[in-house]
Amino acid sequence: MASSFWKGVVGVGLFALAHAAFSAAQHRSYMRLTEKENETLPIDIVLQTLLSFVITCYGIVNISGEFKDMDASSELKNKTFDTLRNHPSFYLFNHRGRVLFCPPEQEPSTPSAQALPSNPLRLRKLENYH
Amino acid sequence: MLSVSEMLKMRDKLRKWREENYRNSEQIVDVGEELLNEHASKLGDDIWIIYEQVMIAALDCSRDDLAWSCLQELKRQFPDSHRVKRLAGMRLEALERYEDANKLYDSILQDDPTNTAARKRKISILRAQGKSSEAIRELNEYLEQFVGDQEAWHELSELYINEHDYAKAAFCLEELMMTNPHNHLYCEQYAEVKYTQGGLENLELARKYFAQALKLNNRNMRALFGLYMSASHIAASPKVSAKVKKDNMKYGAWAASQISRAYQMAGRGKKENKCSVKAVEEMLESMQITMS
Numbered sequence: 001m002a003s004s005f006w007k008g009v010v011g012v013g014l015f016a017l018a019h020a021a022f023s024a025a026q027h028r029s030y031m032r033l034t035e036k037e038n039e040t041l042p043i044d045i046v047l048q049t050l051l052s053f054v055i056t057c058y059g060i061v062n063i064s065g066e067f068k069d070m071d072a073s074s075e076l077k078n079k080t081f082d083t084l085r086n087h088p089s090f091y092l093f094n095h096r097g098r099v100l101f102c103p104p105e106q107e108p109s110t111p112s113a114q115a116l117p118s119n120p121l122r123l124r125k126l127e128n129y130h
Numbered sequence: 131m132l133s134v135s136e137m138l139k140m141r142d143k144l145r146k147w148r149e150e151n152y153r154n155s156e157q158i159v160d161v162g163e164e165l166l167n168e169h170a171s172k173l174g175d176d177i178w179i180i181y182e183q184v185m186i187a188a189l190d191c192s193r194d195d196l197a198w199s200c201l202q203e204l205k206r207q208f209p210d211s212h213r214v215k216r217l218a219g220m221r222l223e224a225l226e227r228y229e230d231a232n233k234l235y236d237s238i239l240q241d242d243p244t245n246t247a248a249r250k251r252k253i254s255i256l257r258a259q260g261k262s263s264e265a266i267r268e269l270n271e272y273l274e275q276f277v278g279d280q281e282a283w284h285e286l287s288e289l290y291i292n293e294h295d296y297a298k299a300a301f302c303l304e305e306l307m308m309t310n311p312h313n314h315l316y317c318e319q320y321a322e323v324k325y326t327q328g329g330l331e332n333l334e335l336a337r338k339y340f341a342q343a344l345k346l347n348n349r350n351m352r353a354l355f356g357l358y359m360s361a362s363h364i365a366a367s368p369k370v371s372a373k374v375k376k377d378n379m380k381y382g383a384w385a386a387s388q389i390s391r392a393y394q395m396a397g398r399g400k401k402e403n404k405c406s407v408k409a410v411e412e413m414l415e416s417m418q419i420t421m422s
Contacts, residue, residue: 101192
């Protein structure tokens, strides 16, 4: 899966960061021991720190999922009244669906019922779903 | 039998339908029933909310057996939950046992007077029984206490529109527009209510809010048509000055050209495009407001 690759990247980046920190601490104690306080941190430790930071950031961004648009109204461009008008806390159930979608076994077995197709509204799974 | 990846896809679809308030109950029952019967173990903690979603969809589709089994599972897992009691009440409502449902909700409210869900269901019971004025009154009282409940404001505006009390419906939509300034649909619905109220000031206001809805979302066709109609209406009114008439005819002409262009772009590449475009132009012509 892609996310385990990026998790690996974040892990490697964090490990490299910790390694760079440890080497910097070791370098500092070495400086103190050899009394050469004027030497700056070696450039490879600095590079390792910066590079591992960038790798960690990049890995985290790829784990954390999709970005959203800054423009608040752009998310709503595809929203329609079909879904906006539905208030789940106020749903009523006394609508035609109670009769329309009634399973065929519950219908009375009159000759006219035989002519009815077996619930033509029943959709095929998966392929029809948008 | 679905594979694991298909099952995850279905679970994500169910989540999308749940979060965006889709009421495609037949599909939910189809997909949800299969997920629950065959893949219950792989769903983890999601399973309870899927039970709730499938139960409500089953009530819509008159699948009382499925609704009952979902309710039993939820009762077993959450024995003293108000949320599950509310679902039991909804099932009673679907079976039209309104007194029993009312008693259940009253017991929830006795336990927890701040429970908004039970109050909203009681309002829905009033609405289902056709007592719209009482439902409106109860909803108003509810909104005095819980001013921020946007669903309730929208429901109240719908109730007022059904009663043809457009001024109050406009007030509710104004509340919604205030809290959601970036939502073009509320602007557009407000403009439609103002247009329905009629009268010159309301038409001007309607035109402005249709324009605002278009500014927020330039693909909103209803707002474009609304702009065209309100501008034409103002231009055809006898009481306006010549300048206003000219301006509105200009707006109307712009809206008409945008509509034709939108239909042309939509029909690009299809061979019936020319006839459709001509049909749109004829429709716009026939919608011209003439002074009678």
